[in-house]
Amino acid sequence: MTSNETGTHGAVLEDTPPEKDRPLVELRGAGKSYGNIRALHGVDLKVFPNQVTCVLGDNGAGKSTLIKIVSGLHQHTEGEFLVDGEPVRFSTPREALDKGIATVYQDLAVVPLMPVWRNFFLGSEMTKGPWPVRRLDIEKMKKTADEELRNMGIVLDDMEQPIGTLSGGQRQCVAIARAVYFGARVLILDEPTAALGVKQSGVVLKYIAAAREKGLGVIFITHNPHHAYMVGDHFSVLRLGTMELSASRSEVSLEELTNHMAGGTELASLKHELSQVRGVDVEELPEAGDLTAPVATSSEGKS
Numbered sequence: 001m002t003s004n005e006t007g008t009h010g011a012v013l014e015d016t017p018p019e020k021d022r023p024l025v026e027l028r029g030a031g032k033s034y035g036n037i038r039a040l041h042g043v044d045l046k047v048f049p050n051q052v053t054c055v056l057g058d059n060g061a062g063k064s065t066l067i068k069i070v071s072g073l074h075q076h077t078e079g080e081f082l083v084d085g086e087p088v089r090f091s092t093p094r095e096a097l098d099k100g101i102a103t104v105y106q107d108l109a110v111v112p113l114m115p116v117w118r119n120f121f122l123g124s125e126m127t128k129g130p131w132p133v134r135r136l137d138i139e140k141m142k143k144t145a146d147e148e149l150r151n152m153g154i155v156l157d158d159m160e161q162p163i164g165t166l167s168g169g170q171r172q173c174v175a176i177a178r179a180v181y182f183g184a185r186v187l188i189l190d191e192p193t194a195a196l197g198v199k200q201s202g203v204v205l206k207y208i209a210a211a212r213e214k215g216l217g218v219i220f221i222t223h224n225p226h227h228a229y230m231v232g233d234h235f236s237v238l239r240l241g242t243m244e245l246s247a248s249r250s251e252v253s254l255e256e257l258t259n260h261m262a263g264g265t266e267l268a269s270l271k272h273e274l275s276q277v278r279g280v281d282v283e284e285l286p287e288a289g290d291l292t293a294p295v296a297t298s299s300e301g302k303s
């Protein structure tokens with residue numbers, strides 16, 4: 001369905017034709033200990049091109065540890081980590097980036113007062129003219145940033161606008177567009193919707209889907225099963241450092257996923273404990289499935 005006239009991206013991705021059956025990134029029985037704290041153990045994960053792989057889990061489950069291994073920030077201490085089928089061990093995030101693995105962190109490394117275009121090219125500026133009179137090619141950078149953002153469906157009125165004036169969701173989107181432009185094959189997003197409201201989360205989810213349509217393998221970290229289920233092709237749930245569930249979309253329903261996340265039995269015992277505290281009406285408490293539902297904005301339904 002996708003046409004061949006999608007511009008520059010196609011060229012970037014054509015250099016490395018995605019082999020449908022080979023994962024871009026794979027963990028086999030991988031684990032990580034910090035001293036004698038075992039944060040991650042026996043984890044299997046496969047990330048394919050053209051797919052969104054969701055990694056879910058409560059706080060402390062090991063999500064960040066997992067992506068730090070893949071993004072080159074930490075090294076695994078057990079098992080195997082493969083990129084394009086080759087075992088690897090990265091010493092720095094730069095090595096991961098060189099393999100096309102880009103990470104967008106929740107607290108984005110942007111310079112708030114710098115214009116959007118400047119942030120887009122930060123650290124990889126375009127220049128023109130021969131040495132020693134080489135200078136920044138500002139016009140080209142502005143034009144390219146604008147084009148690339150539009151390519152992802154992000155239309156900004158003014159490329160000179162300081163990035164700090166964009167909403168959190170828009171900033172996440174700029175970071176995603178940037179990773180796509182610089183040739184990422186694997187895009188890791190660490191809780192990109194955690195600090196966002198419903199509407200902005202929707203915008204970010206849209207660009208996660210757009211990145212997948214461009215052929216990337218996306219690793220989407222979240223603790224919100226609803227967000228995961230809206231865009232996910234595969235779901236891996238971590239609990240206390242081990243993979244509790246690994247299922248494709250056809251194998252798991254949103255209800256099941258939500259239950260895994262909320263920890264159905266734990267919730268029941270919590271309810272029982274609360275029932276012994278005066279003043280808490282347990283009948284009014286939500287069911288397991290409702291607990292992690294996105295919080296509705298307060299503007300509606302106030303009649």
Ligand SMILES: Nc1ncnc2c1ncn2[C@@H]1O[C@H](COP(=O)(O)OP(=O)(O)O)[C@@H](O)[C@H]1O
Binds near residue numbers: 057059060062066
């Ligand atoms: N640098 C570290 N040193 C020691 N323990 C750590 C470190 N980073 C994480 N941990 C521990 O590893 C476990 C998993 O943490 P983390 O990967 O951050 O989980 P998540 O991102 O799912 O909240 C936690 O028990 C945490 O305390």
Ligand SMILES: [Mg+2]
Binds near residue numbers: 063064
């Ligand atoms: Mg984390």
